[in-house]
Amino acid sequence: MKLKSRGLFAISIIFSLAVIVIVFWITFTDETIEYILSFNILFLLLAIGFRLLALGLWGVRIVLLSRSLGYPVSLLHSLNMVLAGLLAGTMTPGQAGGEPVRVHELYRAGLKVGDATAVVIMERVLDGIILTVTGIIIMLMTSEIWSTFSKSLIILIVIAWIFLLSFLFIPFLAMRYPVPMKTLILRLVSWITGKLSHTRLSSSGICTRADHEIDNFFNCFNRFAGPARSGLLAGACVTGFFWITEFMVASVILMGLGLDPHIVLSFFFQILIAIIMMVPTTPGSSGITELSTSSLYALIVPAGMLGIFVLLWRFVTFYLNIILGTMAGMYIVHREISLRTGNSKGPEPGEPVMEMAENKNKGG
Template sequence: MNKIEKWILISLLISLVSGLVVVIFTFDSTTLSALMQIKPSYILAAACVHALSYVVWGMRTRSLCKALGFDISYAKACEIVTSSTLAASITPSSLGGEPVRVHLLHEENMPLGRATAVVLGERILDGIFILTLAPLSIYVIRGVLKDSYFDAMFIFAELVLIFILFLTLYAVWKPEPTKKVVYIIVRKLAPLLGKKTDSALEKVILRVDSEFEHFHDSISILLNEGRLGLAIGIFQTMAFWFVDFSMLYVVLLGLNQHPDPFIVFASQVIVMVLLVIPATPGSSGVAEFAGTTAFSLFIPSSLLGIAVIAWRAFTFYMNLFVGGFVSFRILKDTDFIKNFLK
């Protein structure tokens, strides 16, 4: 069994066991009758909504690339973002998706530093958007939820997210201290990677310095000449999360539930903050239990397990399938992913 298959199996196993536990503890006499009344058209619509989020995501990537002077097609941008969902689904906190997108953008003749600026810029935009919504979401949720354990998990996850965001912004605005830290890491790791000669190590240092300059210059371009592209990227970030959060609401309509849309959206913001905790590959297990806690505010217990399974079917299993198909069948980029997961 290769590394990719191993990580996929681990992610699936954790997710399936967690989902089964949730279903067992929420199953009652009314669950079967509720299942018989599911509207398949809405479930199909939910899949289409999630697929639309890939398109919006690809549009955002293209906008940020264009702001840096690199024009890639909408189709290629969508291929890149969907391909990265495979690695994201089998790595903690979905962090594996970023290196894959950087690599694929670099394959389109984009300098690594600028490709990193695009991908990291997306992560920063997502982080700022979620952090901005978090206080409002807490206000909406805490009116109906009194759970000190949940509050503690949320506060810890939000602190981690703020810390990561702060480090990222510091690296953007203060590149010199960041480069010094990277140089130290490179010097420590280079001998382990076979870079044992001074000349080889010097080449690595020069490459790191060059890519840092590309990255810093790219951020400067985004904040100056590329402000229009950045503004479009900000708008597309809001559109992306609106589309992605709408998927759960469509699923609930298919289950004949009509909850308050604000609570549905707020609960997913809370869950997204909790998923920052790098506990398991693809946040398997954490997502199921966090979703069960948050979604119990507006979903009857008899349908809660089914709703969580349906939500994960799109946000996890669909990502695995689509990401794997695009990676292996269209882009045929298995070597990089295998090397990354070693």
């Protein structure tokens, strides 16, 4: 892990723990210790189970989207890229670091860069659709809850929702205005390569490669709207189950504390939290997530329990990411080292890792 990455990782952990400590300090009562001792550990294990199931569904979604485009990505490879992306997400604002990791791993699985990018963006689009539709439905069911939110929280929610909805326009713009969008992206690539003129990345082939991959990117969206539509619909269904499973974690922890699960209201809170987490603020959205979680769940969780709830929920949804992501990342690093030592040229564009290994063995 590079020095800069270590710094971002440390900031993410510090922000998260600092807010949790503050919440504990503000809400600590004589009953807090009793709540901690009475917590049923079986519910924590069940919450971890729901979280692992959600990550499995995330992997299944990537497999479905990729295979609908004709790429046979394995489930194990997909799961590993999801876990590795979680670790990268803890070090980047808005958890955006997970996307480049998944694009890279899809490329390693045989997808063209443009197709891999389109698959990852389509994930965000499906998340945006599901969260928006579900959020609107629950908002209508719990409209009175908005009057209890502070103005600053409402402003943050609105900004986050606008940011999320912006992803929904990417496929539309790509299919409706391909030429202007391609021109805009190529200008951006040209500007970046110009800034990197003093490095080895200033190859004249970068723009040519970018032009080719942008065509793949736009064609991929057209395929999702046509021949690959069934895979997109299947991916949308899995996305729905993914978020339901993900949101059940908080309700299970509430039950472990002896509270009602508050499923509908808890789902609504977590939709808002999930949207806020997508806004690029702090590394891994740490601190912001804990603060928004505390503000929202304070409406249904007794003060003495709030710090315990936030800590347990973040352990399952954040600190567990670090543990699992580290193991997945170590596998990827080991694989990359093996590829570079065994084949100095590395894989050809779009050549699956497994095929490379097979070709190498045959050559030996």
